[in-house]
Amino acid sequence: xxxxxxxxxxANVFIYFIVEVSKSSSQGKNGKGEVIxxxxxxxxxxxxxxxxxxxxxxxxxxxxxxxxxMLANQTAEADRLSNVSHLNSCEPDLRVTSVxxxxxxxxxxxxxxxxxxxxxxxxxxxxxxxxxxxxxxxLAIKSLTPHFARRQVIRESWVRESNAGNRTMVRVFLxxxxxxxxxxxxxxxxxxxxxxxxxDILTWNYRDTFFNLSLKEVLFLRWVSTSCPDTxxxxxxxxxxxxxxxxxxxxxxxxxxxKAKDLFIxxxxxxxxxxxxxxxxxxxxxxxxPASTHPMRGGGVGVGFLYSGHLARRLYHITDQVHLYPIxxxxxxxxLQKLGLVPEKHKGFRTFDIEEKNKNNICSYVDLMLVHSxxxxxxxxxGLSCRVLI
Numbered sequence: 001x002x003x004x005x006x007x008x009x010x011a012n013v014f015i016y017f018i019v020e021v022s023k024s025s026s027q028g029k030n031g032k033g034e035v036i037x038x039x040x041x042x043x044x045x046x047x048x049x050x051x052x053x054x055x056x057x058x059x060x061x062x063x064x065x066x067x068x069x070m071l072a073n074q075t076a077e078a079d080r081l082s083n084v085s086h087l088n089s090c091e092p093d094l095r096v097t098s099v100x101x102x103x104x105x106x107x108x109x110x111x112x113x114x115x116x117x118x119x120x121x122x123x124x125x126x127x128x129x130x131x132x133x134x135x136x137x138x139l140a141i142k143s144l145t146p147h148f149a150r151r152q153v154i155r156e157s158w159v160r161e162s163n164a165g166n167r168t169m170v171r172v173f174l175x176x177x178x179x180x181x182x183x184x185x186x187x188x189x190x191x192x193x194x195x196x197x198x199x200d201i202l203t204w205n206y207r208d209t210f211f212n213l214s215l216k217e218v219l220f221l222r223w224v225s226t227s228c229p230d231t232x233x234x235x236x237x238x239x240x241x242x243x244x245x246x247x248x249x250x251x252x253x254x255x256x257x258x259k260a261k262d263l264f265i266x267x268x269x270x271x272x273x274x275x276x277x278x279x280x281x282x283x284x285x286x287x288x289x290p291a292s293t294h295p296m297r298g299g300g301v302g303v304g305f306l307y308s309g310h311l312a313r314r315l316y317h318i319t320d321q322v323h324l325y326p327i328x329x330x331x332x333x334x335x336l337q338k339l340g341l342v343p344e345k346h347k348g349f350r351t352f353d354i355e356e357k358n359k360n361n362i363c364s365y366v367d368l369m370l371v372h373s374x375x376x377x378x379x380x381x382x383g384l385s386c387r388v389l390i
Contacts, residue, residue: 051286052096052100052288054289054290057322060321060322090115090121092115096113097114100113109209110285113288116323119219125192126227131170131228131231133168133170135169136167136169136232137232137233138172138233138235138309139245140236141159141172141174141237141239142236142239144208144239145177146184149376150376151173153377154379155198155200157382159171159245161200169245170200175201175202176206176208176209177203182209206219217328218324220236221312224313224316225312232308233252233263233308234306234309236306237304237372238303240373241374242372242382244348244366247366247369262311262314262341263306263311264301264308265307265349266301266349267346267350267351268302268343272300284326300327300332300333301329301332301333301336303370305349306369315335318335322335350372351372362382
């Protein structure tokens with residue numbers, strides 16, 4: 001015991017000696033500690049990545065970084081940052097044709113890169129009174145103008161608007177323009193009649209293509225923030241999914257206030273890489289973003305998800321800091337990551353369908369919230385047979 005105490009005392013004396021020597025060496029002649037000021041900058045701005053999206057996102061991140069934006073203003077980097085014009089700039093960004101290697105050899109749909117910074121699109125068809133009663137649940141369905149049959153089946157099956165007690169449920173279909181150059185007929189008159197009858201169509205003045213789905217997401221979030229700010233929850237999906245609204249309403253009603261505030265659930269997908277085959281739906285060229293930094297690694301959120309109205313407003317405000325990415329669920333995951341939030345994976349969301357053996361077992365859908373994908377007639381059969389819908 002005596003030997004152990006001796007060792008401990010020697011250790012304490014040694015530590016005291018080291019501390020005193022350190023203090024003495026850091027003090028000036030007047031006995032006061034001096035602040036060490038580096039003679040040169042101890043950080044520098046790295047060169048933006050060669051891949052187009054990564055480079056643009058890095059520039060955008062610098063713009064919103066107080067330290068880096070101040071440094072950039074004092075250096076030649078300001079010239080490069082000035083190329084990131086305001087997000088409302090809707091003139092074609094012709095520099096893309098020279099910055100993106102092999103631009104002229106990319107698929108025609110990838111000409112969306114020319115307008116990637118534009119978000120200032122007007123509403124051609126609006127529903128300003130849609131949220132007058134402060135909905136409990138807003139159901140938003142991404143659709144295309146020619147999909148009249150899909151929209152009608154959805155209205156008659158799983159998205160019937162209702163007002164039961166304090167659980168008001170309303171729907172909107174989200175559309176853009178389908179111009180003749182994309183081989184679409186002019187259906188504007190039919191769409192106008194549909195809107196007048198059902199009062200559930202939102203149409204923006206932009207080209208509605210697969211690679212512009214993230215733009216549709218941003219425009220919808222803006223609409224929620226300005227025209228439906230009091231909705232408690234939002235359910236988002238495509239027009240080829242089956243949604244069990246009855247189960248969703250029961251789930252939402254059971255949530256605590258703390259759980260509901262920043263709710264975001266869906267079929268979260270992690271560690272997926274970009275598809276390089278030009279014939280694949282989710283094709284992303286290497287010049288746009290490399291596999292090593294593919295944003296999908298942060299988590300896509302599937303073809304449908306459920307989140308709070310409070311979070312919808314937060315998401316809209318953060319979209320200014322996230323450069324548009326052509327896959328919308330990946331883009332949403334990136335915005336969540338920017339907010340420091342992690343989407344919750346919920347077993348009730350089935351992006352990749354259910355087991356084949358259960359597809360015809362109608363009551364397999366009772367405990368599910370969303371299943372992808374289903375044809376219009378299949379949606380009707382599920383609704384009529386299981387009777388789980390409102």
